[in-house]
Amino acid sequence: MRDALIELLREEAERRSAETFSAPSPTDVRRAAGRRRRATVAAGASMVVLIGAGVAVANQAVRDGRTTSEPTPTRTPGPQTVAQQRSADILDGVVLPEGAQSVDGPPTTKLQQPELTFRAGSEYVVRDSRFWTVAGTLASVSQFFLTHDENGMRYNGYSGSPNRGQPIVAVYFGDLLFSLDPVDASTVGIRADTSVAWTPDRAASERIPDSVDSVEIRYYLGSAENPLGLRSLSGVEAQHLAELVNALPLVSTQGGAFHGSLPCRGDILQTRLTFVTDTVTFIITWPEQCGGSVVTIDGLAQPTLDVSDELRHAVEALLPRPTQTP
Numbered sequence: 001m002r003d004a005l006i007e008l009l010r011e012e013a014e015r016r017s018a019e020t021f022s023a024p025s026p027t028d029v030r031r032a033a034g035r036r037r038r039a040t041v042a043a044g045a046s047m048v049v050l051i052g053a054g055v056a057v058a059n060q061a062v063r064d065g066r067t068t069s070e071p072t073p074t075r076t077p078g079p080q081t082v083a084q085q086r087s088a089d090i091l092d093g094v095v096l097p098e099g100a101q102s103v104d105g106p107p108t109t110k111l112q113q114p115e116l117t118f119r120a121g122s123e124y125v126v127r128d129s130r131f132w133t134v135a136g137t138l139a140s141v142s143q144f145f146l147t148h149d150e151n152g153m154r155y156n157g158y159s160g161s162p163n164r165g166q167p168i169v170a171v172y173f174g175d176l177l178f179s180l181d182p183v184d185a186s187t188v189g190i191r192a193d194t195s196v197a198w199t200p201d202r203a204a205s206e207r208i209p210d211s212v213d214s215v216e217i218r219y220y221l222g223s224a225e226n227p228l229g230l231r232s233l234s235g236v237e238a239q240h241l242a243e244l245v246n247a248l249p250l251v252s253t254q255g256g257a258f259h260g261s262l263p264c265r266g267d268i269l270q271t272r273l274t275f276v277t278d279t280v281t282f283i284i285t286w287p288e289q290c291g292g293s294v295v296t297i298d299g300l301a302q303p304t305l306d307v308s309d310e311l312r313h314a315v316e317a318l319l320p321r322p323t324q325t326p
Contacts (some may be wrong), residue, residue, distance in 0.1 A: 040194045083126040083198035090176055090194050091130050095203050097144045100134040100190065107133050107189030107292060114193045115170035115179040125197050132190040133183055141188040142169040145178050199249045199306075206302055208242040209277045216274040217319045221267060222283075228269075228322040244277055244314055245284055248305040251292055269322070271315060 007089045077085070108110045111131065134141060170180040179191040215238040219229035233241075268287045274283040286293040295302040 011202065022071055042316050052320075079198040079200060080126065087126045087128045087194040087196045088100055089269050090196070091128060091192060094130075094176070094192055096132060096150050096190065097141055099136045100132040103131045103251045103285045106131055106191065110181045111179055111191040114177055116177055124200060125195055127193065129191060133187055133191060134190060135186060136188050137186075138169060138180060138182050138188055141180055141190070142171065142288060144272050145171040145180075170300055174278075188285055188300045199251075202246075202250055202303075206297070208275050208282045209247045211278045212238050212275050213278065214238050214276050216272075216276075217315055218272040219273070219319070220272070224270070224272060229319055231316060231319040238275070240272060241311070241318075243307070243312060244308070244311040245275070245282075248308060248311065251304040251306045271312075271321075273315070 015047070031042075056299070064107045107239075114129070136144075169180040175194055176194050177193045179193070181189045181191075182226075183189045213232040214232060216232045218224060220227045270287050271284055272283065272285040280298050283296045284293050284305065285295075293305045295308050296307055
């Protein structure tokens, strides 16, 4: 193959360097065509070998697990999923009296519902329940729960509630509630309920757009028309405050995220930030002592935001709160 290529190149060079042209004989034409075919076939064989080797290398890489594709990113669980996992973890970790047996449903009619309903009406709460029975009396089992605070449980001060003529005891540990009712003279039914609140993510339409132009900081009592402190900012300061506001979580209250005015006295100092963008006007107002906030976008009430200390400190660094009020 190598000699054939060299011979073909030599003849081509001789032909180009010839000072005069002479027509080749029929025999010379046949010989040259044969040499070209042999050189072409040899070169083609080389390409087949090279391409085949490349396919073999690629196949071996696949067999070895060496691929160039990026790993699939792990999705961060949403707040509701996190709350569901916490609810399951709480119930998996409850501390029960020795000998407690799990049952599929309420062991008594009265344990079909929890003794207390906490965080009632909220759409942002994960609820779950489990049931057991245990040998003992209502007094001994309730005493067990009142004296055991394992797994981070903390007694919040509620116990010993009568229920429609018969005693049911409720023991409340924050996100966990135990309801107890006698099954018979020597057996007590146990119901455990979780109520884990979660905060929904904010929609993009509930945030300040990136095109924020300016922000006005205003302190006032009663009416915003009579400010005790006022400053307008633009550029980096406005963008920084907008980023802090956009990072605020929604307030998950007993009735879900609430809208409108806060039940706060008029003599409480209020802080208001008014952001102006090329599309909307975003206003957030919060009282110093009542918690929560009032948020509007172009005058329309939005879900309440939980104001962070970082935002408060950033605002006060740009405009100190008035030290004296009327």
